[in-house]
Amino acid sequence: MNIRDLVHSSPIIGLSLPNPGRNPAGTGTIRMPNTPKSVMSTPDSSNVPSRAGSPHSKQCYSRTASIVLIGMRGVGKTTLATIAATALGWEHIDTDEIFESREHKSIAAYIVELGWDAFRAVESQILHDLLTAYPTNKIIACGGGVVEPESNRLALQVFREHGIVVHVMREKDAVLKYLRECTHHPPFYHETAVEAWDRRVVWFRECSSFDFVSLTVDIPSAPEGSPETAITPEQTLALKPVEEEFFRLLRFIHGIDTNKVAVGPRTHRSYILCLTYKDVRDAVPVLDDLSQGIDMWEIRVDLLGSLDPTFLAFQVATLRRYSNLPILFTLRTVNQGGKYQDATDDTTALHSLLQYALRLGVEYLDLQATYPKNIFMDLVARKGNTSIIGSYHNWSGNISWTGQETRQIYETLVQLGSDILNITNVAKTWEDNMSLREFVSSVEKNGIPLIAVNMFAQGKISRALNTTLSHVCHPLLPYPASPGQISFVECQQILHFTGLLPARKFYVFGNPIGESMSPTLHNTAFATLGLPHSYELHETDSVDPLVEVLRNPSFGGASVTAPYRRDIMPYLMHVSRQAKIIGAVNNVTPIPGGFSGDNTDWRAIKTCILGSVTPANAVTASTTALIFGAGGTARAALYALYYIGVVNIFIYNRTKTNAQILADEFNKLDALFCIRVLDSLSIPLPIHPQPTIIISTVPATSNSPTGPIEVDVGLKLEHLSSRGGVAVELAYQRRVTKLLALAEKKKDQGWVSVEGIEFFLEQGYEQFKIFTGRRVPKKVIRAKVLEVYERNVAHELTS
Incomplete structure (x- = not known):
């Protein structure tokens, strides 16, 4: 069977991935999903988790601690391991590869000859050796059945005391299809793949600290005649979403980027939208519209169609695939206006569900003041980089903002260790909103962010006046999460009419x-x-x-x-x-x-590069870049490259003196910087390795008596690396410039083009956020800008 057959028959295919830069030893195979995203089976909503496994209470890991990936065969562990190893410059270790190297035969052949027990014994020894020998700077991908022996489970639990153990999941239907067709292992012993899956999932969670869903992505077929072991640039680019989602989780775990909303007296107003769907995947077609103006998603777990942990993991993964906004995980009980049963003598299921939020690495977790105190405090102790929103909702209307009960609720939530407080009451009269503002003023000196609103029609204005994480609704939602919620646009209108949002x-x-x-x-x-x-x-x-x-x-x-x-x-x-x-x-x-x-130019350039560089060309210490031009935008490009870790940079400019001045100035910023000026664009370029990032900061056209003419800096097709790369054009007078045309000709070798209008949009998005504190509605803006832009370009070409 050749690679094209595998692409059309299996969600996971074994391919070799180039591993450049800091990790010459980190070679291995990459297994890539290929089938379209399948709909995961929805378990019965009454099936609450009994043993979801709890993350380690420490929740603090060294950035050099090794990462171990476990999960069913075919979920993409080797894919993640290879991507992470390439980006981190670490070594990728695959236990299956080590087994076959030691035993000098395939796993399937070994099991046929000596049996499963013999295989498990050798596999166990390999696991114990690796966990002992490599506590740092390694990505270890384990076989699907590594959790079968109890000794292995104990070893993984010990390892997660200092290292990160991630349980990797994928859509069940796609993986089971792969397992039925896989020839690398013989069939499961005395059971089906489904039975093995259901039995092992509990063990995977007992042994790991976090769950990660590697959603299947569509992988394009390799061109006719491609070598069986080759991976095409299009295939590596298709893996970009998987890379981004996995590193979002790792950055959160390590505290590098916890993706939090800025709150406080000097910050912009912030907003939450609660998704009132039984399945968040139903919101995907309108997710961009729903996100306009908001800063955070809320998943109301009690409103979902299932409480099964795997279902919840896919809900979070879906949001992360389509949005980078932080996520609030909320389980509202009946007495607090939700649908989850109120706490009884047996709170195991409640505790387990809330613990599972921490396993998913959500940015925020809502904990009710009515939860048992031991559950609340346990989750605060385990929270890691998750922020706790302590909440209380009074639906009866029997307490007032000026009463002692509200003050006691406030103090209780503070004492329990809440990072943010949420107190919601009922407004019976318009004056209740004024009492609310008086209460807020009286506690502001404590410095703890407070969400304070009133429900129902009389309380609508309180939602607009609230400054921290106001809950808003949207017309496209199935229904509002709470009575009296208004939309983001309505909030802005109220603020404007009351003089709190003057026109600028x-x-x-x-x-x-x-x-x-x-x-x-x-x-x-x-x-x-x-x-x-x-x-x-x-x-x-x-x-x-x-x-x-x-x-x-x-x-x-x-x-x-x-x-x-x-x-x-x-x-x-x-x-x-x-x-x-x-x-x-x-x-x-x-x-x-x-x-x-x-x-904001440098931020836009950074976004354009990181959004287009493939996992095969991830930035490493040896990555080389080439910049055309030496003006102000070239300076922004240099800083952007420095920020993402590119220090080997060449500049080519019509006036060499200006380029040299720029190089000399930036070389003083950091001893690692190595910026050199090219005398000419010779073939081949005197650059090794060849640049995989090329940025043009010069105008795309110049004026002449006959009209605008295209600027040609002298770049040739031979100057573009055969390893692929990213070509970024910063001028947008023309849609396709000379640089982009050359990159397009080498698309089959892995070159990705970024048009100047995309750079313009990105820097505009950044400016708008600085101007207003709001995320720009990208879908609407991009469509309108491109409409006008294409009309202007067409007019220029015909005039």
Whole structure:
């Protein structure tokens, strides 16, 4: 059977993956899913977990601690191990590969000859050896049945005291199909694959600290005539979502990026949307619309169609596949307005469900004040990097905000160790909202973020006035999660009408800026989110008139483009560290006492690179980049590359002196930096290894008597590495530039193109967030900007 047959018959295929950079020893195979995403069977909703396994109470791991992956055969452990090893520069170890290397025969042949017991004995010895010998800097992928012997389960439980053990899951139907067709192992001994799955899942959770769902992705077929062991660039690119989701979990575990919402007196208002679906996957078609304006998702577990742990894991995984917003895991009981049974003498199931939230690595966990105290405190002790929202909902309306009962509830939630408090009451009159604000004012000095709202129609205004994580609804939801909830847009309208959200004017400063797409981007975003602001062009011949605009009371912020990115800096009270290093600002906002400047170009470049680089070309210490140009945007590109870990950089510029000045300046920033200037674009380039990241910061066109003509920097097809890479174009005067055309010709070798309009969108998204504190509604904005952009480009080409 060749690779094309495998692609069409199996969700997991064995392929070799290049492993460049810091890990020459970390070679191995990569198993990739290929079947379309299947719908996981939904267990009966009454089937609550009895033994979900609890994460270690320590929940604190060294960043060098080895990572062990366990799970059923065919779920993608080797895929994750290889991706992680390449990105981390660690060695990837596969227990099955070690077994076959030691025994000099395949696992299937060994079992046929000597039996399963003999195989398990050798496998156990391999596991114990690895866990003992490699406590750090290794990714260890274990065979599906490694948890069968009790001694192995005990060894894994000991290892997770200091290392990370991840239980990897995938859609059951796809994996079972693979197991039926797999020839690497003989059939299961005296049982079916389904029986083995159901029996082992309890052991997997007993031995691991976290559950991770590696959702199946569609893998394109290899071209006709490809070698059986080769992996195509398209196939590695298809694995990008799996890579991003796995590293999101690892960054959270290690505390590198816990993906939290900024809350506090000096932060923007924040919002939560509760998904009131029985199955979150039903929300996928409208998820982008639902997310407009919000900062966090809430999964109301008590409203879901099942309480089975695997079902819950897939709910969280689905949200992570389609959104990077943090997740709040909430299990609301009947007496608190939910559907889960109130606590009884046996609270095992309740405790297990809440523990499972920590296993999934959710960013936030809601704990009711009505939960048994021992459960609440146990989860606070185990929370790791998860934030606890302590909550109380009074549905009876028998307590008031000015009464002692509310104060006692507040103090109880504080004493239990809540990171954020949520107290919800009933508004019987409009004046109850004023009492709420008085209570909030009286406890603000404590410094603990507080969500305080009233329910029902009389309490609607309290939801708009609440500043921290207000629960909002959306017309596309099946139903609101709580009576009296209003939408994000309605919140903004109320804030505007009450004077708490005054209309602001935003601008783009520069010259010439007549064809700027920024007004289209920002005005569309304002209208979509219901914000009362406006954005317009402000073109001047000098920087002096801009100062008067800054001082206008209605000034909300400005984008800054050439030639004022440096000229505006002396007028700013504060300039971000990144903008100082880059030496230019492209974003100005008012702050108390003056104005602040920042640079979003580098963030957009970083996003464009990381969103397009394949797992096969993950950034390592040996990654090389090539930049065209030596102006302000080239400076932003250098900083972006430095931020993501690329230190071997070459610059080519028409004026070599300017390029050398830029290289000398940035080389002083860090001893690791190695920036060199090319004299010419010779063939081959005097660069080793060849660059896998190429960024053009020069204009795509120049003016001539006959109209705009394409700028040709001299790049040739031979300059692009045969290993593939990312070509980023920062100019957007044309959709397809010379650089992108060359990259397209080498698409089959793994080159990915990023158009200049994509860079423009990304930097605009970043600016909008700085301007308003809100995430831009990307789907709507992108569609509108591309519509106008394509119309403008078509007009230019025909004029």
